[in-house]
Amino acid sequence: MRLKEFRVQMYRCVIDSGWVEVDPLTVLVGKNEVGKTSILKALHKLNPGRPEPYNMDSEWPRGRRAARNPDQVVCTAKFELTEPDMKEVASLTTAALDNRVVEASRNYGGTLNVKYSGGPSFDSRDAEEISGLLPVLQEPVSESFRAVAQTCLTEIRENLAKSSIENLAQTTSKNVGNLQKALSPSSQQPQTQNEQKFIAGMNEVLKRIQSTKPVSERVEAWAKKHLPAFVYMSDYRAFAGSAELDQVKQRKDRKQLTEEDRTLMMIMELSGLDLETEVVKGNQPNREQRQYDLDDASATLTKTISDRWTQRKYEVQFRADGQLFYTFVKDSHDPALIKLEERSQGFQWFFSFDLMFMYESKGTFKDCVILLDEPGLHLHPEAQRDLLTRLEEYAKGNTLLYTTHLPFLIDLRKPERIRVLNETDHGTVVTSDLNQSQPEAKFVLQAALGMSGSTSYLVAKRNLVVEGVDDYWILTELSNLLKRSGKPGLPDDLLITPAGGAPEAAYIATFMIGQDLDVVVLLDSDPAGEAARKNLVNKWLTRYKSNTASVVSVGEAVGIKDSPFSIEDLFPDEFYLERVRKAYERQLAAAGVSKLKLTGGGNLVARVERAMSDAGIKFNKGSVAKILRRDLAGMKLLTELPIEARERGTRLTESIVSALPKTTE
Numbered sequence: 001m002r003l004k005e006f007r008v009q010m011y012r013c014v015i016d017s018g019w020v021e022v023d024p025l026t027v028l029v030g031k032n033e034v035g036k037t038s039i040l041k042a043l044h045k046l047n048p049g050r051p052e053p054y055n056m057d058s059e060w061p062r063g064r065r066a067a068r069n070p071d072q073v074v075c076t077a078k079f080e081l082t083e084p085d086m087k088e089v090a091s092l093t094t095a096a097l098d099n100r101v102v103e104a105s106r107n108y109g110g111t112l113n114v115k116y117s118g119g120p121s122f123d124s125r126d127a128e129e130i131s132g133l134l135p136v137l138q139e140p141v142s143e144s145f146r147a148v149a150q151t152c153l154t155e156i157r158e159n160l161a162k163s164s165i166e167n168l169a170q171t172t173s174k175n176v177g178n179l180q181k182a183l184s185p186s187s188q189q190p191q192t193q194n195e196q197k198f199i200a201g202m203n204e205v206l207k208r209i210q211s212t213k214p215v216s217e218r219v220e221a222w223a224k225k226h227l228p229a230f231v232y233m234s235d236y237r238a239f240a241g242s243a244e245l246d247q248v249k250q251r252k253d254r255k256q257l258t259e260e261d262r263t264l265m266m267i268m269e270l271s272g273l274d275l276e277t278e279v280v281k282g283n284q285p286n287r288e289q290r291q292y293d294l295d296d297a298s299a300t301l302t303k304t305i306s307d308r309w310t311q312r313k314y315e316v317q318f319r320a321d322g323q324l325f326y327t328f329v330k331d332s333h334d335p336a337l338i339k340l341e342e343r344s345q346g347f348q349w350f351f352s353f354d355l356m357f358m359y360e361s362k363g364t365f366k367d368c369v370i371l372l373d374e375p376g377l378h379l380h381p382e383a384q385r386d387l388l389t390r391l392e393e394y395a396k397g398n399t400l401l402y403t404t405h406l407p408f409l410i411d412l413r414k415p416e417r418i419r420v421l422n423e424t425d426h427g428t429v430v431t432s433d434l435n436q437s438q439p440e441a442k443f444v445l446q447a448a449l450g451m452s453g454s455t456s457y458l459v460a461k462r463n464l465v466v467e468g469v470d471d472y473w474i475l476t477e478l479s480n481l482l483k484r485s486g487k488p489g490l491p492d493d494l495l496i497t498p499a500g501g502a503p504e505a506a507y508i509a510t511f512m513i514g515q516d517l518d519v520v521v522l523l524d525s526d527p528a529g530e531a532a533r534k535n536l537v538n539k540w541l542t543r544y545k546s547n548t549a550s551v552v553s554v555g556e557a558v559g560i561k562d563s564p565f566s567i568e569d570l571f572p573d574e575f576y577l578e579r580v581r582k583a584y585e586r587q588l589a590a591a592g593v594s595k596l597k598l599t600g601g602g603n604l605v606a607r608v609e610r611a612m613s614d615a616g617i618k619f620n621k622g623s624v625a626k627i628l629r630r631d632l633a634g635m636k637l638l639t640e641l642p643i644e645a646r647e648r649g650t651r652l653t654e655s656i657v658s659a660l661p662k663t664t665e
Contacts, residue, residue, distance in 0.1 A: 001085055001102065001228055003369050003399045006046075006077040010067075012038040012059055015427030023417050025395040027410060028403045028430070030421030035428035036403035037234070039421065040371040043401070044232035046075040046106050049360065049368070056108045061427065070109035078103050085226070092218045095123040102223040114227075116219040126212050127160045130168075133208055135201025140191045145182040149198055151175060156205070172206050228399070231360045234373035241327035241340025241348075245279050245320075263352060266359050267327070270304060271297040271318070282323040294318040305358070314351065349379060350390065357394070370394060372402035376409060384408035416469050460495035462518045462660055465509045467529070470625035471522065471567045472498040477632035478570075478649045485638035489653060491660070502532035509536060513549050520659045524566040525555030526603060550659035557655035558648040564603040568621065570648040576604055576624070579631070583623040584612070591615045 002024075008017040013035045020039075028036050045054055054074050081089060081100045089097065099118025106112045134156065137149050152175035159168035179199050184192045248261050252275070257265075265275060273294075281290045298317045305314050313332040320326070329351060330337045340348060357370070376387040385408050394400050404410065410418065419430050466472050476496060479489035490496075499505035502523055512519045521536060523529035533551050555565030568576060577596055581588060588596075593615045598607040605621050612619040638646050 001079040001081060001223065001226060001367075003228065004078045004080045004101070006043055006075060008039055008042040008075050010061055010064075010072050011042040011054075011074050012061060013423075013428050014038050014042065015061060017428065017430045020419060020430045021432065022399060022401065024399055025391060026399075026401045026417050026419060028401065028419050028421060029405065029410065030403075030428075031423075032405070034421045034423055036421055037373050038428070039430065040232060040373055040401065040403060042075045043077070043369070044230045044371050046077055046104065047112070047227045047230050049229040049231050053110050054106070054108045060108070071107050071111075073105045073107045076103065076105040079223070079227070081223075088226075089219055089222055092222060093123040093125075093215045095215050097215075097219070102219070104223070104227060112224065114220045114224045116216045116223060118216070118219075123215060130156070130205060130208055130212075131160060133201070133205045135198050135205070137198050138194045141195050141198070142182065142184045142188075142191060145179065145184065145191075145195050145198075148175065148178045148182045152179065152202065169206075169209050172202070172209055176202050176206055228367050228369050230369045230371060231357070232371040232373070233357065233360055233375075241329070243325050244323050245275065245282055245325050246323045249275055249279050263356070264325075267301070267355055268297075270355060270359055271301040271316075273297045273318075278320070278325070279323065282320065290320060294320055305354070314354070349383070350386075353390075368398045370398050370400040372400070374403055374405075376404075376406060381408045460493060460517075462491065462494050463512050463520070464490070464494055464496045464656060465505045465512070465519060465521045466496060466498050466567075467502050467505050467522070467524060468500065469498040470622055472496050473625050473629040474567050474570075474632070475522075475652075477629050479653060481632055481635055481638055481641070482650065482653060484636060487638065487650065488657065490656065494660070502528040503535075506532040506536040509549065518661050519549040520656055521549070521551045522656065523551060523553055524564075524603070525553045525560065526564045526566065529553060552655055552659050554652065558651045564601070564606070566603045566605060568624075569604045570652065571604075571628075571645045572642050573598060573604065575642050575645065576628075577608070579624045579627045580608055580612075582627050584617060584619075587617045588615070591617060593617075 003022050005019050005021045007019050008014045010016075017039060028039060030036050042054075045052055056068055056070065059074075060068055079102045081102065086097070086100065097118050099116065101116075103115045104112065105115075134153060137146065137153075141149070152172070155171045155175065156168065159171065176199065179195070179202060183195050183199070186192050243260070243264050248257075248264060251257050251261055252265075268275060268278070281293075284290070295317075301316045302314065305316070315330050315337070317328040317337060318326070319328065327340045328337050329340050329343065329347075331347075331351075340351065343351075353375075372391075375391075376384045379387060384406055388409050388411060391400055391402065391409075402409070416432070419432055421428055421430055464475075466475060475490070482489040497508060499508050505521055505523060509519050509521045521533075523533055530553075533553065536549075536551060553565075554567055554569070555561065555563065558565070558570070560569075577598075580596065588594075596608070596611045596615070598604075598611055600607060600610055602610075609619045609621075635641065638650075641649070
């Protein structure tokens with residue numbers, strides 16, 4: 001089960017966060033005290049790896065005491081069932097399931113609710129068994145009893161055909177009562193005996209119906225057992241590696257353990273070592289047996305790490321001299337086996353981080369929701385860059401969310417990962433719209449953009465800035481398709497950066513120009529694009545006389561002038577509408593719309609948005625762009641595209657390449 005989106009309500013400074021979409025790796029950005037930690041903690045307590053309930057006394061929003069209610073839901077999350085999940089769920093029922101989303105929520109009272117809607121009320125196996133239990137009415141019986149019995153059997157068969165277990169239980173219970181009322185007097189034999197036998201049979205049918213669990217309940221019970229564990233980490237202690245065990249025990253007995261002590265005990269626990277036992281062994285003369293035990297513990301920890309953490313190979317060795325305890329570590333990047341405290345601070349931090357995560361996740365690195373609060377605060381910028389790579393690896397097989405205000409921990413090449421927290425009069429809200437970010441949050445993004453090209457992996461020497469992630473997806477896959485067809489695509493060394501609209505594209509480009517980087521800005525041929533073009537050319541390009549920046553308008557690039565034109569207009573109307581119908585199949589069916597009619601002027605997206613609005617449907621072009629990206633990625637040759645899209649896509653690519661400065665070898 002993969003977390004897809006969540007919502008936090010009535011928790012600390014968050015009244016209603018709104019629905020927050022989640023990528024496998026998601027970063028939360030915002031100023032201090034805006035509620036980043038609150039968001040993570042509320043999500044963590046939905047299904048914590050170690051018990052940690054909500055506390056209404058300390059976590060209910062201030063100033064709203066009168067509204068306190070243990071039934072208030074704090075966090076609601078939607079999970080998508082993966083293919084392996086669907087195979088497991090399929091074993092619970094013969095019914096076809098048309099929904100892959102499960103919703104889980106927990107309230108202040110601690111109640112965890114799981115909801116699933118989709119598929120019939122019960123499957124064919126239940127229907128067949130209930131049908132097989134239906135009694136046969138033996139004559140003679142009274143006319144009134146016969147009529148009620150026939151009604152009862154008919155309604156049961158109708159409800160079985162409709163797969164409606166709720167109606168089935170209600171109507172059967174009612175009809176059994178009606179059968180009792182229609183029962184003949186005991187003096188009228190044998191019809192009374194036949195009627196009583198039929199009623200007894202119907203009571204057995206009713207018991208079977210009442211014991212039948214709806215398909216949704218079966219899926220919900222399965223999902224409740226398989227919800228991913230939520231692992232929250234905010235304490236990133238570095239393990240020094242050496243300690244005097246008897247002194248650690250003394251501090252433990254006095255309940256004065258230091259952070260280093262706790263980390264040592266955590267690693268000993270992961271290795272199968274017991275502090276009390278090791279203190280006793282430290283005072284005994286049999287050093288050979290003790291070292292044998294330490295070697296076994298070293299092998300245990302090394303194997304545990306290698307089984308769970310395949311991306312980085314650590315080898316651990318423990319040594320002891322009396323009460324002195326030492327840890328030696330090497331990894332695949334540095335094969336020298338030396339004391340951990342003699343390693344670099346970065347090495348110590350990453351080693352401790354990996355082991356702490358393994359400890360907090362109870363020894364697993366898979367199928368978790370990992371929540372990291374401000375990781376890497378004290379790392380050097382280069383180490384922060386390494387940490388971002390590490391987070392990418394952790395997110396494989398998991399879902400990872402982290403908070404930060406460190407520019408080096410934000411990958412602006414992937415803005416779909418960024419969520420911004422803003423303060424409002426109604427509490428903290430979360431948005432994916434970077435344009436809505438408050439100054440403090442935007443400063444972090446600005447700093448990420450403004451880092452020197454020589455030290456930042458976020459920009460390259462040659463850059464293409466586009467208006468949004470939709471442009472990025474379509475342009476990238478068009479280029480890949482051209483290359484698969486043996487035609488020139490975009491250069492491999494060109495880094496495409498999606499912005500949050502035309503103004504943001506111009507804004508990003510200015511930082512790149514300021515770092516003496518080669519930049520091409522691709523803008524839609526519409527009022528917003530034209531305004532951004534003028535702003536960039538008139539206010540910025542004139543200030544950098546030697547810059548090699550260029551601005552390309554999509555319409556002009558493909559030969560369309562004096563008409564609104566965006567990246568979606570590369571495709572014929574019907575080709576694009578096919579993807580619209582796929583993306584909005586359910587909504588269009590619910591609205592009774594079989595065919596969209598495009599009217600009026602504007603670019604293709606504007607005309608589609610107008611048609612969808614007329615049907616009462618809110619249109620999001622990003623949903624269609626995802627399908628376009630998938631379809632383009634699935635094409636082997638350019639000839640699979642309509643000729644109009646082929647020609648326009650080729651001309652646009654050529655225009656971008658022509659605008660780039662030639663590389664010098």
